[in-house]
Amino acid sequence: MSEATMSEVAVSEVAMSEPIMVGMPGIKEVRPPRREGQSYFIRTFGCQMNEHDSERIAGLLESDGMVCADSVDTADLIVLNTCTIRENADVKLYGYLGSLKRAKTERPTLRIAVGGCSAQKERDLIQERAGWVDVVFGTHNVHRVVDLLDHAEDWGPVTEIWDEANAVADIPSGLPVHRETEHSAWVTITIGCNNSCTFCIVPIVRGAELSRRPGDVIREIEGLARAGVKEITLLGQNVNSYGRDLDLNGHKPLFAELLRRAGDVAGIERIRFTSPHPKDFREDVAYAMAETPAVCEQIHFPLQSGSDRILARMHRGYTAERFLAKLKMMRTIVPDLASSTDVIVGFPGETEADFEGTLDVMRQARFDNAYMFQFSPRPGTPAAEMDGHVDPDVIQQRFNRLTTLQNAITMELNQAQVGREVNVMVEGPSKKDASVATTRTRGNRIVHIEGSWQPGTFLDVRVVRAAAHHLGGVLL
Ligand code: SF4
Numbered sequence: 001m002s003e004a005t006m007s008e009v010a011v012s013e014v015a016m017s018e019p020i021m022v023g024m025p026g027i028k029e030v031r032p033p034r035r036e037g038q039s040y041f042i043r044t045f046g047c048q049m050n051e052h053d054s055e056r057i058a059g060l061l062e063s064d065g066m067v068c069a070d071s072v073d074t075a076d077l078i079v080l081n082t083c084t085i086r087e088n089a090d091v092k093l094y095g096y097l098g099s100l101k102r103a104k105t106e107r108p109t110l111r112i113a114v115g116g117c118s119a120q121k122e123r124d125l126i127q128e129r130a131g132w133v134d135v136v137f138g139t140h141n142v143h144r145v146v147d148l149l150d151h152a153e154d155w156g157p158v159t160e161i162w163d164e165a166n167a168v169a170d171i172p173s174g175l176p177v178h179r180e181t182e183h184s185a186w187v188t189i190t191i192g193c194n195n196s197c198t199f200c201i202v203p204i205v206r207g208a209e210l211s212r213r214p215g216d217v218i219r220e221i222e223g224l225a226r227a228g229v230k231e232i233t234l235l236g237q238n239v240n241s242y243g244r245d246l247d248l249n250g251h252k253p254l255f256a257e258l259l260r261r262a263g264d265v266a267g268i269e270r271i272r273f274t275s276p277h278p279k280d281f282r283e284d285v286a287y288a289m290a291e292t293p294a295v296c297e298q299i300h301f302p303l304q305s306g307s308d309r310i311l312a313r314m315h316r317g318y319t320a321e322r323f324l325a326k327l328k329m330m331r332t333i334v335p336d337l338a339s340s341t342d343v344i345v346g347f348p349g350e351t352e353a354d355f356e357g358t359l360d361v362m363r364q365a366r367f368d369n370a371y372m373f374q375f376s377p378r379p380g381t382p383a384a385e386m387d388g389h390v391d392p393d394v395i396q397q398r399f400n401r402l403t404t405l406q407n408a409i410t411m412e413l414n415q416a417q418v419g420r421e422v423n424v425m426v427e428g429p430s431k432k433d434a435s436v437a438t439t440r441t442r443g444n445r446i447v448h449i450e451g452s453w454q455p456g457t458f459l460d461v462r463v464v465r466a467a468a469h470h471l472g473g474v475l476l
Pocket residue numbers: 001002193194195196197200201202203237238277
């Protein structure tokens with residue numbers, strides 16, 4: 001899974017209006033919306049998985065009659081969808097909750113709910129340390145958020161956390177979702193992870209991998225296509241192991257099959273997925289990419305380190321040589337494949353020679369883009385307890401060297417795009433200049449073009465200039 005980035009989502013569009021299913025799992029009853037006209041504010045930290053969960057929370061709240069608040073100060077309900085990726089995430093959470101205590105004193109009707117990975121990991125601690133929180137819900141309890149709010153209003157603060165012993169046997173399908181954009185959508189195919197990367201908290205807070213049935217996934221994609229969505233991103237911690245936990249009359253559906261079936265859905269013109277795991281990536285997925293027109297020629301392929309010794313300490317399950325061989329295989333099967341990666345600099349025990357190994361693999365791989373991170377220990381992960389922590393100044397210097405190398409590669413590859421004719425999808429006006437449209441190629445490169453079009457419009461353009469992080473184009 002790619003390293004998480006911190007982001008804040010305050011979603012603001014109107015969602016589908018559907019009755020809410022309430023009650024205990026397995027017992028569904030329909031009740032009319034209860035919070036008509038009240039407003040909510042969601043603050044999201046972390047990765048795409050959390051952002052997608054926030055869209056689902058927003059959809060559920062809007063189905064209960066709520067609207068998105070203009071600001072946190074006017075909201076009737078504040079939802080914190082937390083992340084525990086960063087070392088000081090918990091400190092930040094309690095700091096933020098502390099600031100909400102005063103708001104709750106001034107406005108006793110204010111409701112506060114905390115979900116996501118920190119809630120899952122901290123369990124009862126949140127209500128012990130922040131008694132003014134009304135609802136704490138775990139990573140598998142998102143679909144219960146309205147029910148839990150009802151409970152809190154009727155009976156007082158409530159915590160509901162998934163655990164292995166009480167695991168749900170399925171991922172809820174068909175929940176209302178409030179999407180940030182009309183033309184693109186995430187589609188969850190798995191939750192949890194069966195790997196044990198030593199730097200990662202996901203297996204602890206999201207549990208073992210659970211795949212959605214292919215029929216549920218395809219029905220969701222068909223519904224999205226009917227709603228006007230043109231691009232979907234299939235989401236899972238390790239999409240390549242999709243289906244291993246399923247048994248469909250003796251058949252285990254493969255990710256490659258799912259890709260091909262998603263590609264058959266009329267109206268969906270672009271399909272992406274994140275994240276594949278290098279150890280599980282096989283040829284059948286590359287062929288499915290090459291032979292399914294809607295699947296974009298783009299892969300995010302997380303390297304993490306170019307040193308076999310460090311890869312073993314990370315429990316990644318591949319060597320640098322094997323990683324490069326898989327990348328070569330993909331590039332042979334999928335013509336014009338664009339690629340990106342994740343790298344962690346300064347993992348415990350990383351020597352100068354190990355780091356040189358990473359630079360060497362990056363030179364050979366020549367990724368279009370890389371998300372580079374300085375190692376920071378995450379409490380609860382094996383890496384946090386390892387010996388050999390690297391001096392922060394050394395990490396910074398290595399990080400700078402890696403960034404310089406990758407920036408040069410990215411610039412060279414961007415310059416090689418100049419003169420090419422590419423198909424782009426409009427995302428909207430550029431944040432810096434509204435007279436310019438931000439668009440994206442199938443290879444996930446950003447192209448700025450003068451003019452204004454509806455988001456979701458496809459255009460053919462010629463690339464006329466390259467910059468460090470984007471391209472410039474003209475309409476053909
Ligand atoms: S354990 Fe590894 S594969 Fe699983 S989510 Fe974490 S980084 Fe990704």
